[in-house]
Amino acid sequence: MVSVKCKNAAALAALSVLVAACGGGGSDDGPAPVIATQPMNATVLSDGTTMFTVVATGAGLGYQWQKNGVAIAGATSASYQTPAVTSADSGAKYTVVVTNSSGSVTSSAAQLTLQLSANQQAFENLILSPAAGSYYLHWNLNYAGGQTSGVNYAYSDYGLMSASPLTNGPQTNAQSAARNLTTTLALPAPSSPTRVLKGGAVLVVGASSKVTYVSSDVRVDSLAVDNTTVAYSEVRSNYETVPLTGLVSSAPADFAHFHNSFFSNANILNATATYAAGSSYLKFAQTNKGDRYNVFDCTTATTGAAVTPCRTGMTLTAAMTAGIVSNSDGTTYHLADGAVRTVDGVSVWVATSPRPVSATLSSTVQYRIYFELGGNVYTGALIKDGTLLGGGYYVSNPTGTTAVERLTFLPFDIRMNKAAHDSLLAAMKI
Structure with a gap:
């Protein structure tokens, strides 16, 4: 601090020079x-x-x-x-x-x-327009011998997505109408739809799904019939694109096993038919996302949300204390065989041990459930979060005395492109 008394203009001028020389009158923090x-x-x-x-x-x-x-x-x-x-x-x-x-x-x-990850790119190569779609076969064909119309059937449908979820957000994928693959077998009558316990009510699952991308994987949300409510979700991963060439009957083992009877029964496919150019299939794994509570009819088959109960006018605790026989599981379930939990306000009993594979005919691990809704007790099965979902089975031991001895269960799923689908269609003899 400099203090100067100024007597005249000359002194004031000298003070200005002194202050400027000492850096007074402001600050400089650099550039x-x-x-x-x-x-x-x-x-x-x-x-x-x-x-x-x-x-x-x-x-x-x-x-x-x-x-x-x-x-x-x-x-x-x-x-x-x-x-x-x-x-x-x-x-x-x-x-x-x-x-x-x-x-x-x-x-x-x-x-x-x-x-896009490699998984997502493979998924889009099959299902994203201008690709022709992702094809799936539905069938009930005898492992050997002839087929009976009204009992046996074979049909296909496909999904097609118009825009990529990567940059366009969630995309809805609706399956096409069924296409009969045979000339001798009728399409089956509509079966009971998939139903789930969600939000305190039974939801009927529709044909539409919502697709999003999560990290390197593909998430598929199956929608209820309102086409808005998510009924259940799965994450698909480990995509592998496999070309199909040569004789249709000489398909790779995974493809043949997944479509077992088509390849085991010599009466179904023309032995000299070949795959069209560009034929391929996509193999992938599916993991359950979130606990999924499937709902089943206990007696008479239904097609809506009003499934048939196992007990009417009875509480869950009373029903489980008395015990409920499950013919498909081959056991009587009692209260002590599991635990009661509350799911979206609904009391649900969940078995401690998984259902037998002989009942599910799948590698998907499931747990028998009973739940109380509207004064009645209903049944179903729980697939826990993170469970690897099975993709069917094939007959690996025809002489086995039980279903489990005869079958090998597959831990993967398969979709094919249009060229592969049309090659199978052209090779059909029934």
């Missing part, structure tokens, strides 16, 4: 920020995260990241890590404003690009 390294573009899978970083020089720096020109709350460091990204983030541009007391500078924009 404005300079960006040495700009944020880099990033490519990321759906549901993943990424980090943007800037390197700047200067004293007392502050940072504010922006997404598409809008400040991101709390993003005030030299680096910014995004939350899990979705289709809405596709093409987003991230910038950062670097400031100090001498000024500010805005970085160049770094763009976020969503990327």
Whole structure:
């Protein structure tokens, strides 16, 4: 601090020189920020995260990241890590404003690009337009010998998706109408639909599903008949595309096992038929997402939400204390054989031990359930979250005395492209 008494104009002028020489009258914090390294573009899978970083020089720096020109709350460091990204983030541009007391500078924009995983690319190669669709066979054909119309059948349907979930958000996939693969067997009558206990009520599952991408996998939400409510979900992974060439009857083992009777019964396929060019199938695994409570009729078969109960006018505790016989499982279930839990306000008894494979005819692990709804007791099966879902079975030991001895259960699912489907259709002899 310099204190000077000024007597005249000359003295005042001298004081001005002195103050300027000592740096008085203001402060200098150095130059404005300079960006040495700009944020880099990033490519990321759906549901993943990424980090943007800037390197700047200067004293007392502050940072504010922006997404598409809008400040991101709390993003005030030299680096910014995004939350899990979705289709809405596709093409987003991230910038950062670097400031100090001498000024500010805005970085160049770094763009976020969503990327398909190998699984998702294989899925889209089959189902995404302009591809012709993802084909699935439904059949009940004898392992050997002839077939009976009204009992045996073989038909197909397919799914086709118009836009990618990667950048367009969840996509609805509805299965096509059934196409009969035979000229001698009638299409089957509609069977009881899949029904689940969800939100405190029985939901009938429809033919539509909603597809989204999660990390490197494909999530499929099966919808109720209202085409809005998610009935249950699964995650599909481990996709493998396999070409089909040569004789139709000489298909790879996985494909032949999945469509067992087509290949075991010499009366079904023409032995000299060949696969059309470009024929292939897609093999993948399916994992249950979230606990799924399937609902079954206890007696008479129904087709709606009003399934038939096992007990009427009885509480769950009373019914399970007395015991309920399950003919399919070959056992009588009592209260002590499981535990009661509350699911969306509904009392549900869940067995401790899984149902026998002889009852489910699947590698999917299931647990018998009974639940109380509207004063009645109903039955079904629980598939727990994370369970690997089975994809059918094939006859591996025709001389086995029981179904379990005769069958091998498959832990994968299969879809085929149109060329493969049409090759099988052309090879059909029945």
